[in-house]
Amino acid sequence: MDISAGVMIFAETAEGKLSSITKELMGLGTRLAGKLEKGLSAVLLGAGTEPLATELVNLGADAVYLADDAFLENYNPEQYASVIEHVIQTAKPAILLMGQTSRGADMAPRLAFKFRGALAMDCVELDADSETGLLTHTRPVYGGIAMARARSRAASLQVVTVRAKSQDPAEPADDREGEIIAVGERARGEYAGGMKFLRPVAVEADEVNLEEANIIVAGGRGVGSTENFKRFIEGFARILGGVPGASRGALDSDFAPANLQIGLTGKIVSPQLYVAIGISGMVQHMTGCSSSKTIVGINTDPDASIFKYAHFGIVGDFEQVVPALMQKCEELLKN
Amino acid sequence: MNIIVCVKQVPDPEAPTAQFRIDEATKRLRPSKSVNLVANPFDMNAVEAAIQLKEAVGGKITVLSLGPESSSDVLKQAVAMGADEAVRIDSQAGESWDSFLTAHALAAAVRKVGQFDLILCGRQAADTNAGQMGVGLATALGISCVSFASRVEPRNGKIEVERIADKGREVFEVALPALLTVSNEMNHPRFPTAMKLIAAGRQQIPSWSLAEIGFDAGQLSGQWAGIEETEHFIPRPTTTCEFVEGETLEEAGEKLALRLRAEKVL
Structure with missing residues (x-):
C-alpha cells in the first residue's frame, strides 16, 4: 500500500504498552485509509518501544516509523516535533491522526503550523471524501454546548486530534504484514533548543485510573467540603469497587485533587456506572462522561441539567441520601 | 521580567445552556443578548500567573487582545488585577479569524511591543475550544513553548515550568524568551478591588489597527490550508x-x- 498521501497516526504508550487512544486511532486510521485507498502508517517515539512496533503492524499499520532512542524516553516537545517533522517529510502523509492527549494536543498545533496544514482539535467524528481526500470533522465548541461540523480546505497535510473513547479500536491479527522503518541519526540531529526535561512528578490521586474504571463516583461543588468529598465520594467509590472523580467545580473549590477532574479540560470517561453527586451537570462536565452506560444523579435542584443525562435520579440533600445509599449498596454487594 | 499576556473576550461559558440557540440562517450558535461577554477564564489564569511572577521578580506586564471595541473590558479587568499596560488590536465583529491568522496577527503585535521575556496565553478559548493559538503563536515567533502549564517559577534567568501530562506532571527548564499556555490548575485568579475596577474602567485602552502592526491577512490567507466550519448543532x-x-x-x-x-x- 502506498504510504505517501496516506494516513499516519501518532502512537502513544503508557506504562510500556500502546495506550488505548492509539488503538482507537488505528481503528479510525484503517477506516480512513480504506476510503482513500492509501496506506496506513504509524510513528512511534520513545525508549524501548521497539516491541510495540510489531503490535502496530498487527493492528493494521502498513509501515511503522520507529524512533527508539534513549533521548526520547522523556517528552521534550521540541525534540519530538523535530523527529516527527522528519518522518512527515519522508513519508508524506496526507492525514495525521493524534490523540487529544497531553502530548497529542501539544504536538498537533506545532506540526500543523509548521507545515501550514489544516488543523482540527478534539474531534469526535471524522470522515474522508474518497474523491478529494478532504476530511470532515465534528468537534465540540462553546464547552460542548454545541458541536461544529467543518471540513478541511486543502489536503496538503491535515492534522487532527481525536477525543478518547470516540472511536472503535482496531482489533489485532497476527498474520498482518508491515514494514518497520527505523528513524535513524538523521532525525535525531543535534538539539540546540532551549528546553530541558527535568523530571516527571507524580501527583496526588495519580494512581486513580479514571479512563479504565468501570465505576466512578464523582463529586461537584455541591459536595461542600474536602471532608465530605473524602467521606461521601471517595468512601462510596470504595464501597462500589470504583474510583472517585470530580467536576471542575470541586477542583476550583479545592475539594478534590486536579487529576480527578472529568470533563472538557479533564479526563474523558465512559464507565458502566457514573454516580454524580452535587454536580449540576454543566455541559463542560457532561461532555467528559455522557457516554457512561448508566448515570445516576443526586442533586437538590430538580431542574439541574444532570437529570437530563441521568438514567436514575434523586432530588434531595446528598448528606441524607448518600449514607443510606452507601449502606444499602454495601449490604447488597456482600450478598 | 517583561511579560506579555494574550487575552480573549468570549460569551460567558457559565451562562445557562438554554441561552444559546442555533441561528437558522447562519447555522451558527448564537448566545442570547442576556449572555455577558467575559474574559476567557483560562486567560485570567494567565494574567494571574503574570502578576505573581512580577510580584516575585519585578518587571512589566503588557496585555494584548485581538477583538472589537468590547474587548477593552477584558483588558481593563486585567489592568485592575495588576497589569501595567493594555493594548487592543482592532478587529471587526463578524470577521473570520482562524487560529493561524490570529496567531500571526498577535505575533505582529508582540513584535510591535518589542522586548519581552515571556508570553502567557490561556490553554484554550471557551468559545472555539481549539487550543491552537498559543502554541501557534510560539511557532510563528520561533520561540519555545510549554503547553498546559500548571506551575512556573523563575530560575537563574530561565524558568522552571510544570506541565500537565496524562499521568502526573512533567517539569522542564526553559530558556527565555518562551511562551506558556496556562491551565486552570496554575492558580486562582484574584478579584480586583472595586476601587481598582473603577480606576481601570475610566482608562482609555489604546488600540492598534492591523495596518499599524504591519499585518495583512490577505497576504497570509493563501498560505494556510485551514478548515472551514459548515454548521453548528446542539446535541x-x-x-x-x-x-x-x-x-x-x-x-x-x-x-x-x-x-x-x-x-x-x-
Whole structure:
C-alpha cells in the first residue's frame, strides 16, 4: 500500500504498552485509509518501544516509523516535533491522526503550523471524501454546548486530534504484514533548543485510573467540603469497587485533587456506572462522561441539567441520601 | 521580567445552556443578548500567573487582545488585577479569524511591543475550544513553548515550568524568551478591588489597527490550508431520568440501591 498521501497516526504508550487512544486511532486510521485507498502508517517515539512496533503492524499499520532512542524516553516537545517533522517529510502523509492527549494536543498545533496544514482539535467524528481526500470533522465548541461540523480546505497535510473513547479500536491479527522503518541519526540531529526535561512528578490521586474504571463516583461543588468529598465520594467509590472523580467545580473549590477532574479540560470517561453527586451537570462536565452506560444523579435542584443525562435520579440533600445509599449498596454487594 | 499576556473576550461559558440557540440562517450558535461577554477564564489564569511572577521578580506586564471595541473590558479587568499596560488590536465583529491568522496577527503585535521575556496565553478559548493559538503563536515567533502549564517559577534567568501530562506532571527548564499556555490548575485568579475596577474602567485602552502592526491577512490567507466550519448543532441528551422517591430521602437512597441491583448495574 502506498504510504505517501496516506494516513499516519501518532502512537502513544503508557506504562510500556500502546495506550488505548492509539488503538482507537488505528481503528479510525484503517477506516480512513480504506476510503482513500492509501496506506496506513504509524510513528512511534520513545525508549524501548521497539516491541510495540510489531503490535502496530498487527493492528493494521502498513509501515511503522520507529524512533527508539534513549533521548526520547522523556517528552521534550521540541525534540519530538523535530523527529516527527522528519518522518512527515519522508513519508508524506496526507492525514495525521493524534490523540487529544497531553502530548497529542501539544504536538498537533506545532506540526500543523509548521507545515501550514489544516488543523482540527478534539474531534469526535471524522470522515474522508474518497474523491478529494478532504476530511470532515465534528468537534465540540462553546464547552460542548454545541458541536461544529467543518471540513478541511486543502489536503496538503491535515492534522487532527481525536477525543478518547470516540472511536472503535482496531482489533489485532497476527498474520498482518508491515514494514518497520527505523528513524535513524538523521532525525535525531543535534538539539540546540532551549528546553530541558527535568523530571516527571507524580501527583496526588495519580494512581486513580479514571479512563479504565468501570465505576466512578464523582463529586461537584455541591459536595461542600474536602471532608465530605473524602467521606461521601471517595468512601462510596470504595464501597462500589470504583474510583472517585470530580467536576471542575470541586477542583476550583479545592475539594478534590486536579487529576480527578472529568470533563472538557479533564479526563474523558465512559464507565458502566457514573454516580454524580452535587454536580449540576454543566455541559463542560457532561461532555467528559455522557457516554457512561448508566448515570445516576443526586442533586437538590430538580431542574439541574444532570437529570437530563441521568438514567436514575434523586432530588434531595446528598448528606441524607448518600449514607443510606452507601449502606444499602454495601449490604447488597456482600450478598 | 517583561511579560506579555494574550487575552480573549468570549460569551460567558457559565451562562445557562438554554441561552444559546442555533441561528437558522447562519447555522451558527448564537448566545442570547442576556449572555455577558467575559474574559476567557483560562486567560485570567494567565494574567494571574503574570502578576505573581512580577510580584516575585519585578518587571512589566503588557496585555494584548485581538477583538472589537468590547474587548477593552477584558483588558481593563486585567489592568485592575495588576497589569501595567493594555493594548487592543482592532478587529471587526463578524470577521473570520482562524487560529493561524490570529496567531500571526498577535505575533505582529508582540513584535510591535518589542522586548519581552515571556508570553502567557490561556490553554484554550471557551468559545472555539481549539487550543491552537498559543502554541501557534510560539511557532510563528520561533520561540519555545510549554503547553498546559500548571506551575512556573523563575530560575537563574530561565524558568522552571510544570506541565500537565496524562499521568502526573512533567517539569522542564526553559530558556527565555518562551511562551506558556496556562491551565486552570496554575492558580486562582484574584478579584480586583472595586476601587481598582473603577480606576481601570475610566482608562482609555489604546488600540492598534492591523495596518499599524504591519499585518495583512490577505497576504497570509493563501498560505494556510485551514478548515472551514459548515454548521453548528446542539446535541440533545436522549435519556429519560427515572426519579427515585421515598417517604424520606434515606428511604429514597435505599430504594435507589435496590433499583441499581435490579438493573444489574450493581
